[in-house]
Amino acid sequence: MPTYVTLIKYTQKGVENMKESPARLDAAKELFKSMGGELKAFYLAMGRYDAVVIGEGPDDETATKLAMTIASVGAVRTETFRVFTEDEYRKIISELP
Numbered sequence: 809m810p811t812y813v814t815l816i817k818y819t820q821k822g823v824e825n826m827k828e829s830p831a832r833l834d835a836a837k838e839l840f841k842s843m844g845g846e847l848k849a850f851y852l853a854m855g856r857y858d859a860v861v862i863g864e865g866p867d868d869e870t871a872t873k874l875a876m877t878i879a880s881v882g883a884v885r886t887e888t889f890r891v892f893t894e895d896e897y898r899k900i901i902s903e904l905p
Contacts, residue, residue, distance in 0.1 A: 809845070809846075809864040809865065809866060810864065810865060810866075810867065810868070810871070810890055811848075811862065811863070811864055811890070811891050811892070811893060812862070812863050812864070812865060812871045812888050812889065812890055812891065813860065813861070813862055813888070813889055813891050814860070814861040814862075814863065814875065814886050814887065814888040815857040815859075815860060815886065815887045815888075816857060816858055816859040816860065816861065816884045816885070816886055817857055817858055817884065817885045817886075818858045818859075818883065818884055819882060819883060819884060819885060821882045821883055822882075822883030822884050825883060828883075829883070832881065832883055833850060836861075836878055839874060839877060839878065840863055840865070840874060843865065843866075843870050843873065843874055844865065844866045844870060845863055845864050845865035845866065845870060845871075845874065846863060846864050847861060847862075847863045848862045848863055848864060849861070849862040858884075859884075868890065871888060871890070872888075875888045
């Protein structure tokens with residue numbers, strides 16, 4: 809299953825309702841499951857982004873739906889990108905002309 813990294817920034821609404829953040833994370837985990845994916849890891853971060861999520865989803869379309877659904881709550885802004893495992897990387901490299 810494809811792997812995705814999501815970089816998260818809290819919005820003003822998210823900051824104002826910070827104590828609700830754990831419940832939103834639990835809801836995101838359930839959303840991932842309901843769409844055939846899995847939220848593999850969550851990290852609170854320091855610096856440019858407030859949190860990082862590593863998740864798996866069946867395909868890019870589902871990952872996009874997940875990101876849009878999570879962002880629609882208004883507590884966070886997300887930037888999601890597809891990443892490749894070491895095994896996938898090695899396969900890609902081995903198939904280069």
